[in-house]
Amino acid sequence: MSAPTTGNRLKFGIPKGSLEESTVELLRKAGWRVTTSSRSYFPSVDDPEMRCSLIRPQEMGRYVERGTIDVGIAGRDWVRESDSDVVEVCEMVYSKVSRGTVRWVLVVSDDSPVRSPEDLRGATISTELVGFTERYFAERQIPVTVEFSWGATEAKVVEGLCDAIVEVTETGSTIRANGLRIVCELMESLPVMVANRAAWEDPWKRLKIEQIATLLQSTLRAEGMVGMKMNAPGERVAAITDILPSLKNPTVAHLYDSDWVSIETILPEKEVRRIVPELIRLGAEGIVEYPLNKII
Structure with a gap:
């Protein structure tokens, strides 16, 4: 990519x-060093082609739509809540944090006669996701009153406040x-990268966005995956590769001037403790496990 111009x-x-x-940790592993400060909403980044801002996920879609931010990461639920006209670039499945895929669901007390959204005509519904909920019921022509909840939402229906x-x-x-x-699921959500439409149509910005998306994904x-390589007698290749999990097929290469081969694969880290004793039993030697930063 060429050096940035004005x-x-x-x-x-x-x-x-x-x-x-x-x-921030994901960006670091992908190749960008971002430094945050409790006193600033503008983290520094070691890339002159980027400027970072800390934005509440609930507001990310709105700022991206306006062009205040070219691209950002937020939950799909909050992007839909703001009804923002943005480009969804890719999904971001954060496997090491609790907020992976979540569901927004319609909930009533266990003894409620409500069995479907249609049974809530004229009802009062409490939620943090007011805009999305209002549109959901309006699209189905079900008249309801939707109230914003500042928290402890489950308690409101328990106490009969809604x-x-x-x-x-x-x-x-x-x-x-x-x-x-x-009663039913209204939406499934997970973190997504979203882009401003004008930025997405700009060739330089789109290339930069796609570069970031590719490296982050x-x-x-690579999270939870490791590489493994080993040497083995040529006649044991079939038996060893049969038990090796891999993204596609293990790589097998003959060692110079030898009947032995080198075998290399990628597998889930949790499988290592199970598979190493089997590899040794089958004649593998020089087994090496190594960490992975990226799988492209």
């Missing part, structure tokens, strides 16, 4: 809050533990 700087939004630390809630959950266990029942794919 105006060629990408404005990148880092989600402030639960994903902040993980995003007829139903729209709440986020991963497993539904907390909802069930509070004597509540899920390759870094995420």
Whole structure:
């Protein structure tokens, strides 16, 4: 990529809050060193072609749509909540934080007669996701009153302060533990990278966005994976490769002036403890495990 000219700087939004630390660490592994400060909303980055800002996920879609930020990462739920007209570049599955894929669900008390959204005509619904919930029911021509909840949303339906809630959950266990029942799922959400439409149409910015997306996703794919290589007698290749998990097929190369071969593969780190004793039993030697930063 050519050196930046005047105006060629990408404005990148880092989600402030639960994903902040993980995003900064992800950028580091992908090749960008970002330094944050409690006194500043503008982290420094060792790339003259980028300018970073800390933005609340709830506001990311709005700022990206306006062009205040060219591209940023936020939950798909908050992007839809703001009803922002943005380009969804890619999904970002943060495997090492609790907020991976989550569900927004319609919830009532366990003894409620409500069995479907249609049963809530004229009802009051409490949620943090007001805009999305209003549009969901309006599209289905179900008249409801949607109130913003500042928190403790489950308690509101338990205490009879509303007829139903729209709440986020991963497993539904907390909802069930509070004597509540899920009527239906309204939306599935996970972190996404979104871009301003004008920035996406700009050739320089699009190339830069795609570069960042590719490296971040390759870094995420490498999480929990390791590389492994070993030497083995040629006649044991079939038996060894049969037990080796890999992204495609293990790489096998003959050693110089020898009947032995070198075998290399990529596998989940959790499989190593199980597979190494089997490899030794099958005659593998010189087994080496190494970490991976990216899988592209």
